[in-house]
Amino acid sequence: MRVHAKRAVALAAGLLLPVTVMADWTMNMSPGVTSTSNQIFSLHMTILWICVAIGVIVFGVMFWSIFAHRKSRGAKPANFHENTVVEVLWTIIPLAILVAMAIPATATLVEMYDTTESDVDIKITGYQWRWQYEYIDDDFSFFSNMSTPRDQIRNRQAKGEHYLLEVDNPLVIPVGKKVRFLLTANDVIHSWWVPAFGVKKDAIPGFINETWTRVDVPGTYRGQCTELCGKDHGFMPVVVKAVPEEEYNEWVAEQREMAEMERQLTEKDWTLDELMERGERAYATACASCHQADGTGLPPAFPALKGSQMALEDMEGHIDIVVNGAPGTAMQAFGNQLSEVDLAAVITYERNAWGNNTGEMVTPKEIFDYKNQQ
Amino acid sequence: MSAVADTHTQDHHHGPAKGISRWLLTTNHKDIGSMYLIFSFAMFLLGGSMAMVIRAELFQPGLQIVEPEFFNQMTTMHGLIMVFGAVMPAFVGLANWMLPLMVGAPDMALPRMNNWSFWLLPCAFLILVSTLFMQGGAPDFGWTFYAPLSTTYGPPSTTFFIFAVHIMGVSSIMGAINVIATILNMRAPGMTLMKMPLFVWTWLITAFLLIAVMPVLAGVVTMMLMDIHFGTSFFDASGGGDPVLFQHVFWFFGHPEVYIMILPAFGAISHIVSAFSRKPLFGYASMVYAVGAIAIMSFMVWAHHMFTVGMPLAGQLFFMYATMLIAVPTGVKVFNWVTTMFRGSLSFEAPMLFSVAFIILFTIGGFSGLMLAIAPADFQYHDTYFVVAHFHYVLVPGAIFGIFASAYFWLPKWTGHMYDETLAKTHFWLSFIGMNLAFFPMHFLGLAGMPRRIPDYALQFTDFNMISSIGAFMFGATQLLFLFIVVKCVKGGKKAPAKPWDGAEGLEWTVPSPAPYHTFSTPPEVK
Ligand code: HEM
Ligand SMILES: [Cu+2]
Numbered sequence: 001m002r003v004h005a006k007r008a009v010a011l012a013a014g015l016l017l018p019v020t021v022m023a024d025w026t027m028n029m030s031p032g033v034t035s036t037s038n039q040i041f042s043l044h045m046t047i048l049w050i051c052v053a054i055g056v057i058v059f060g061v062m063f064w065s066i067f068a069h070r071k072s073r074g075a076k077p078a079n080f081h082e083n084t085v086v087e088v089l090w091t092i093i094p095l096a097i098l099v100a101m102a103i104p105a106t107a108t109l110v111e112m113y114d115t116t117e118s119d120v121d122i123k124i125t126g127y128q129w130r131w132q133y134e135y136i137d138d139d140f141s142f143f144s145n146m147s148t149p150r151d152q153i154r155n156r157q158a159k160g161e162h163y164l165l166e167v168d169n170p171l172v173i174p175v176g177k178k179v180r181f182l183l184t185a186n187d188v189i190h191s192w193w194v195p196a197f198g199v200k201k202d203a204i205p206g207f208i209n210e211t212w213t214r215v216d217v218p219g220t221y222r223g224q225c226t227e228l229c230g231k232d233h234g235f236m237p238v239v240v241k242a243v244p245e246e247e248y249n250e251w252v253a254e255q256r257e258m259a260e261m262e263r264q265l266t267e268k269d270w271t272l273d274e275l276m277e278r279g280e281r282a283y284a285t286a287c288a289s290c291h292q293a294d295g296t297g298l299p300p301a302f303p304a305l306k307g308s309q310m311a312l313e314d315m316e317g318h319i320d321i322v323v324n325g326a327p328g329t330a331m332q333a334f335g336n337q338l339s340e341v342d343l344a345a346v347i348t349y350e351r352n353a354w355g356n357n358t359g360e361m362v363t364p365k366e367i368f369d370y371k372n373q374q
Numbered sequence: 375m376s377a378v379a380d381t382h383t384q385d386h387h388h389g390p391a392k393g394i395s396r397w398l399l400t401t402n403h404k405d406i407g408s409m410y411l412i413f414s415f416a417m418f419l420l421g422g423s424m425a426m427v428i429r430a431e432l433f434q435p436g437l438q439i440v441e442p443e444f445f446n447q448m449t450t451m452h453g454l455i456m457v458f459g460a461v462m463p464a465f466v467g468l469a470n471w472m473l474p475l476m477v478g479a480p481d482m483a484l485p486r487m488n489n490w491s492f493w494l495l496p497c498a499f500l501i502l503v504s505t506l507f508m509q510g511g512a513p514d515f516g517w518t519f520y521a522p523l524s525t526t527y528g529p530p531s532t533t534f535f536i537f538a539v540h541i542m543g544v545s546s547i548m549g550a551i552n553v554i555a556t557i558l559n560m561r562a563p564g565m566t567l568m569k570m571p572l573f574v575w576t577w578l579i580t581a582f583l584l585i586a587v588m589p590v591l592a593g594v595v596t597m598m599l600m601d602i603h604f605g606t607s608f609f610d611a612s613g614g615g616d617p618v619l620f621q622h623v624f625w626f627f628g629h630p631e632v633y634i635m636i637l638p639a640f641g642a643i644s645h646i647v648s649a650f651s652r653k654p655l656f657g658y659a660s661m662v663y664a665v666g667a668i669a670i671m672s673f674m675v676w677a678h679h680m681f682t683v684g685m686p687l688a689g690q691l692f693f694m695y696a697t698m699l700i701a702v703p704t705g706v707k708v709f710n711w712v713t714t715m716f717r718g719s720l721s722f723e724a725p726m727l728f729s730v731a732f733i734i735l736f737t738i739g740g741f742s743g744l745m746l747a748i749a750p751a752d753f754q755y756h757d758t759y760f761v762v763a764h765f766h767y768v769l770v771p772g773a774i775f776g777i778f779a780s781a782y783f784w785l786p787k788w789t790g791h792m793y794d795e796t797l798a799k800t801h802f803w804l805s806f807i808g809m810n811l812a813f814f815p816m817h818f819l820g821l822a823g824m825p826r827r828i829p830d831y832a833l834q835f836t837d838f839n840m841i842s843s844i845g846a847f848m849f850g851a852t853q854l855l856f857l858f859i860v861v862k863c864v865k866g867g868k869k870a871p872a873k874p875w876d877g878a879e880g881l882e883w884t885v886p887s888p889a890p891y892h893t894f895s896t897p898p899e900v901k
Contacts, residue, residue, distance in 0.1 A: 025818070025837055025838065026818065026821075026822035026834060027818040027821065027822070028818075028821050028822075029754055029821040029822075030822075036750075037754075039750065040750050040751050040753065040754055043748055043750055043751045044745065044748075044751045044754070047744060047745050047748055047751065048745065051741035051744060051745065054705075054741075055737065055738075055741065058708060058709070058712055058737065059734060059737075061712050061713075061716060062712045062715060062730075062733070062734070064716075065712070065715040065716045065717070065718065065720065066715070066720060066730070069651075069715070069716070069717055069718050069719065069720050070719075070720050070721070071652070071719040071720060071721040072721065075717075075718070075719045075720065076719060077651065077652040077653040077717070077718045077719040078653060078717040078718070079653065079654065080656070080717075081653075081654040081655065081656050081657070081658065082656065082657050082658070082659070082660075086713075087657055087660050087706070090705070090706065090709045091702060091706060094701070094702050094705050095699075095702055098698045098699070098701065098702070101698070101748065102694070102695060102698060105694065105748045105749065105750055105751075106691060106694075108750040109687065109690060109691065109694070109749055109750050110687065112750060112753070113687045113690075128527075152436070153436055153437055153830060154436070154437060155436040155437070155438065159435060159436065159833060161833075162832075163435065163832055163833050164435075164830060164831065164832045165832050187522070187526075187527065188520075188522055188523040188526075188527055189520060189522075189523065189617055191682060191757060193757075193825070195754060195823045198750075198753060198754060199753070200682050200753045200754065200756060200757075201682055201684065202682050202683045202684060204611075204617055204618060204683065204684070205522065205611050205612075205617060206610075206611020206612060206616075206617070207611065207616075207617075207618070207684070209683075209684035210684070223823070224823075224825050224828075225825070226756070226757040226758065226825045226826075227520075227757060228446070228515065228516045228520070228523065228827045229523065230446075230514075230523060230527060231441075231442040231443045231446060231514075232442060233442075233446075233827060233828060234442065234825075234827075234828030234829050234830050234831070235442075235830070298443070300509050300510055301443075301510050301529065328526055330527060
């Protein structure tokens with residue numbers, strides 16, 4: 001018995017020591033920055049303490065028996081094997097505890113489901129593997145891609161502070177306002193989660209889910225996709241910037257202006273070099289995760305573009321597959337995901353990069369016309 | 375209980391056939407039981423080695439060992455192999471060996487079907503494992519294979535996966551029919567339902583669960599097959615279908631399935647705790663009712679796996695209440711086991727060590743289950759490592775420790791030798807420490823915000839992941855020791871008497887050890 005006790009102590013110490021030495025090891029949920037997340041936190045702590053209390057009693061009796069009623073200490077077994085009163089009691093008492101627990105849980109849930117009277121509406125669409133944020137009332141939208149360099153993931157470069165939890169364009173919301181999110185997906189099911197808000201909701205293709213938040217503390221909040229959505233599921237973070245209202249309004253105005261400029265860019269006359277430069281960037285964010293940065297793909301799921309028959313010869317087919325996707329495969333329709341400029345640039349890039357030197361280019365206007373004919 | 379054990383007079387008439395045909399053609403419940411157990415252990419090692427790949431990749435942040443595509447194949451295959459290849463066949467193996475011995479029957483009711491249900495399994499897993507070598511790789515959509523990731527976006531090998539699941543399902547259903555037929559028709563005279571050993575009771579109820587839900591699983595994979603190859607759109611919104619429908623059908627199978635993996639262990643643990651406490655089981659009747667209640671309620675809680683899909687509030691509340699309720703009968707069982715130990719005369723041989731660990735750690739898994747049942751809190755826990763911690767706490771110290779406890783408890787009966795107690799205790803302590811090191815930190819990771827099924831993670835999760843990987847390697851390596859202990863015990867060791875455990879009860883201890891090839895040709899009498 002001594003030996004066992006010593007082992008148990010050693011185990012407990014082994015588990016707890018590193019925790020006390022390095023106090024920044026997060027072990028618990030954080031209360032977060034919204035009333036929802038705070039309520040969830042208090043439910044979490046309540047049920048946790050209830051479990052601890054039940055555990056202390058049950059394991060207490062058990063450890064006492066292990067200690068005192070051992071055959072090696074000469075314990076003689078009793079012979080009782082039922083007791084109706086006790087059995088009824090330990091059915092009723094847990095039931096009562098659970099009813100007590102269900103009440104605040106229900107109240108919180110009812111509040112979480114109240115999506116009425118929102119101040120800002122944002123549509124969130126999950127794509128393999130990025131998020132699109134659409135400001136419904138203000139008529140602009142953008143994509144949010146993970147911005148951690150592949151070199152950091154491949155351990156060729158030191159990892160940054162926000163490794164895997166950083167994006168090119170964060171979602172921006174005003175503090176103190178009720179923001180309603182409408183969630184859907186373009187391909188498979190994704191799930192949008194920001195722990196600090198207590199908001200997690202599935203984004204399901206073909207359906208629209210609703211949820212909401214009201215953030216009171218300005219700051220940058222990070223989360224991730226939490227529904228397995230394919231190979232880069234681990235690489236589609238959510239970053240939200242909550243800013244004071246004036247700053248938010250300024251930002252919205254800026255975004256609207258940029259959206260307008262983007263529309264004008266479609267009209268401009270582009271040179272091959274300009275398109276190549278822009279195309280390289282668009283390719284890196286939209287295409288490289290499957291077709292790879294060097295265009296060699298990951299056959300058979302993701303075919304190579306370098307030297308591919310389509311990229312070298314079939315211009316019509318090339319535009320079609322990028323704009324409309326290839327149904328039933330992982331190749332999505334990028335027609336609505338990228339601007340005309342980016343579509344033109346990326347197709348031009350694919351036809352001229354990695355030794356695919358066709359010298360051919362597609363202009364944004366041609367893409368615009370192509371889309372309109374459909 | 376008294377029994378007439380005149381079996382030794384017949385076993386000379388027909389012993390086992392010689393050579394490979396003994397195993398291919400056998401209809402003997404003991405041979406088939408052994409084959410199930412050996413197959414299950416092989417799958418346990420295979421699924422376990424995939425877990426080692428997963429934990430090796432997660433040892434540090436960054437991608438080191440495998441690509442994300444392969445990582446997803448590993449998590450998927452690990453889950454499928456452990457659930458369908460390791461845990462379920464192990465319980466069927468125990469059922470084959472022990473049910474006839476416990477109810478005093480000469481064999482299972484349908485011996486030829488028994489042979490067929492076993493031999494389907496290696497075929498199914500040959501198909502499943504071969505997908506690893508196919509173009510496009512093995513299934514990579516998680517053991518829960520949510521559509522449309524598994525349909526429109528699945529690899530070509532998905533069709534083989536579907537076929538394998540169908541074969542496993544046929545095998546399970548036939549096994550379950552056999553169990554029910556044996557228990558209901560072949561009990562020794564005098565063994566009324568409420569005198570049946572608990573392992574028999576829990577298996578009877580498990581078998582009904584299997585018959586109820588395996589067809590649902592077959593249905594859902596068939597719908598996938600139709601979507602993939604025959605142009606239907608059950609789960610495709612663009613054709614008028616619904617991806618969430620998939621989850622409802624899957625979890626209608628899936629939740630009862632998790633109880634299929636634990637109820638037989640409940641039964642076995644009840645015998646072992648009582649035997650090593652040298653005291654009758656406390657609350658036999660309430661144990662039976664609790665298992666029955668759990669089984670019925672397990673059909674009404676499935677959507678607790680889907681709290682974030684956007685169910686209406688009423689549905690959310692219903693499934694929250696129902697799930698909280700299911701914790702009550704589960705609690706009753708734990709209280710009964712503890713009260714059985716209370717004022718007993720306890721000793722701690724390997725079966726008891728595994729059983730005590732089962733009670734403690736399974737209860738911890740039950741606690742996290744209760745936390746997950748609180749729907750608003752589940753919004754934070756769902757699809758994080760907290761859920762991974764929960765189900766590994768109920769499945770590893772639950773199902774797996776239950777199987778180890780049973781194996782050590784009955785090995786003397788199977789082999790006629792005592793196993794090496796020192797080695798078995800070493801096996802226990804290394805497994806116990808390894809398992810807790812591997813899975814306890816996962817609670818912290820989940821609460822701190824680490825999603826599940828990711829091949830790489832943010833830097834704040836590094837330390838606990840490292841601990842977890844070390845624990846997992848330790849747990850994994852320890853299982854080779856179990857193999858050694860069993861082989862050693864089969865080959866030789868101290869001769870086991872008919873009843874090696876002084877506190878044990880039941881008909882299985884009235885036949886000699888090792889149990890002769892044919893037992894209870896004349897039914898024993900149960901008073
Ligand atoms: C007190 C009893 C239990 C309760 C209240 C409970 C509750 C839950 C809940 C609410 C979830 C969903 C969590 C989420 O995905 O967000 C869950 C997941 C799970 N539970 Fe339990 N559980 C209990 C016992 C068990 C037992 C006995 C087993 C198996 C032996 C089990 C196996 C699982 C598995 C495998 C999953 C995760 C499936 C997956 O998503 O891959 N649970 N449990
Ligand atoms: Cu469940």
